[in-house]
Amino acid sequence: MKVLLIIIDGLADRPIPALGNKTPLEKAETSNMDRLASLGMSGLLHPVDIGIRPGSDVGHLSIFGYDPEVYYQGRGVFEAAGVGFKLTDKDVAFRGNFATVDKNWLIINRRAGRIEDTQELVKAVDGIKMNGVKFLVKKGSGHRVAVVVRGKNLSHKLSDSDPHKENEKVLAVKPLENKLSCRKTAKVVNAFIKQSHQILVKHPLNLERENKGLLPANMLLLRGASIKARLPSFYSRYGLKSAAIAGGLMYQGLARLLGMKVLRVKGATGKEDTDIHAKIKAATDALKIFDFVYLHIKAADSLAEDGDFLAKKAFIERIDKEIAPLLELSDTLIVITADHTTSSLLKRHTADPVPIVIFGKGIGTDEVTTFNERSVIYGKLGYIQGRHLMPILLDQIGKLPIFGA
Ligand code: ZN
Numbered sequence: 001m002k003v004l005l006i007i008i009d010g011l012a013d014r015p016i017p018a019l020g021n022k023t024p025l026e027k028a029e030t031s032n033m034d035r036l037a038s039l040g041m042s043g044l045l046h047p048v049d050i051g052i053r054p055g056s057d058v059g060h061l062s063i064f065g066y067d068p069e070v071y072y073q074g075r076g077v078f079e080a081a082g083v084g085f086k087l088t089d090k091d092v093a094f095r096g097n098f099a100t101v102d103k104n105w106l107i108i109n110r111r112a113g114r115i116e117d118t119q120e121l122v123k124a125v126d127g128i129k130m131n132g133v134k135f136l137v138k139k140g141s142g143h144r145v146a147v148v149v150r151g152k153n154l155s156h157k158l159s160d161s162d163p164h165k166e167n168e169k170v171l172a173v174k175p176l177e178n179k180l181s182c183r184k185t186a187k188v189v190n191a192f193i194k195q196s197h198q199i200l201v202k203h204p205l206n207l208e209r210e211n212k213g214l215l216p217a218n219m220l221l222l223r224g225a226s227i228k229a230r231l232p233s234f235y236s237r238y239g240l241k242s243a244a245i246a247g248g249l250m251y252q253g254l255a256r257l258l259g260m261k262v263l264r265v266k267g268a269t270g271k272e273d274t275d276i277h278a279k280i281k282a283a284t285d286a287l288k289i290f291d292f293v294y295l296h297i298k299a300a301d302s303l304a305e306d307g308d309f310l311a312k313k314a315f316i317e318r319i320d321k322e323i324a325p326l327l328e329l330s331d332t333l334i335v336i337t338a339d340h341t342t343s344s345l346l347k348r349h350t351a352d353p354v355p356i357v358i359f360g361k362g363i364g365t366d367e368v369t370t371f372n373e374r375s376v377i378y379g380k381l382g383y384i385q386g387r388h389l390m391p392i393l394l395d396q397i398g399k400l401p402i403f404g405a
Pocket of ligand 1: 009010055056057059301339340
């Protein structure tokens, strides 16, 4: 038996008055997911624990069976691994944006007008060395970058330079611990921010942008300083050869750090326009080679964060149509769940549990015949936490060791 784990980011929601107090998932026409629920076993899953409002990174780690309290050291490393950095245990990684600031470092635009063609700018600030520390920069999607700080005795206990708001000044990166290594890292990161700004201000591409009336990308805003926690590989934990399919770079990075093989799929964008059909096809193909395939679909979350519950409902319906071929797989457990709830009304993640269904040959069934936040309460799985999922799946595929004799 193989496993296909589909994580639909932010799939669950809260009841919406305009939808007759139903959620987008309840309101959506999802005959295929309902069929999985009818033939499989369902329940509710707290991605991390009761009363924890997970970020996507933490929700995922927990579902893969990695206790975030032990293994989570900030988001920057996942972004950095996502753009292709090979991180050492000593690297400190930030995620960042190209932004536009004025002479006094007041932020005019946090995304430099959503600049896309940043390759030349990245090249200009990549590889800067100061005080025995090297700064490596790689392009992320759109205006985003990942910055890796490489050197001896560095600390990731650092505040952000990004105030997360416009019309505010760029912040000095502050040490969050009173240690020499921490103070030293903060100092050198601030020096890098200054030097990269001086390079960017004078860069021909930015001068050209200003001439065209476009916003110059003259500042790197950094956030999410982190280190790579010692993550045991997915294979060493479970003995399963695993692959990942995700459009978003952070999800690719997280999978890569767990030792999953990241498969590129043309048209997988991590956005609403993503090619779900191609992703499902790629996942089905990958199951011929790998024991465990993780498939991530992002836009349900982003649409809810934009408050667009109708688009979220329509996106869920698109997913449902595309999963039809999975019902024919004879030797695979199909699991559908989410990494957290995203409320379309609040436009943010919430701590509510998310529905989960497990379907496959020989799986025990229950009375649940539709797949949504309300119906699965009566399912056989009951309430579980993220950390319970992998043992449940291992048991279903006959790979869970016995406890006792
Ligand atoms: Zn998420």
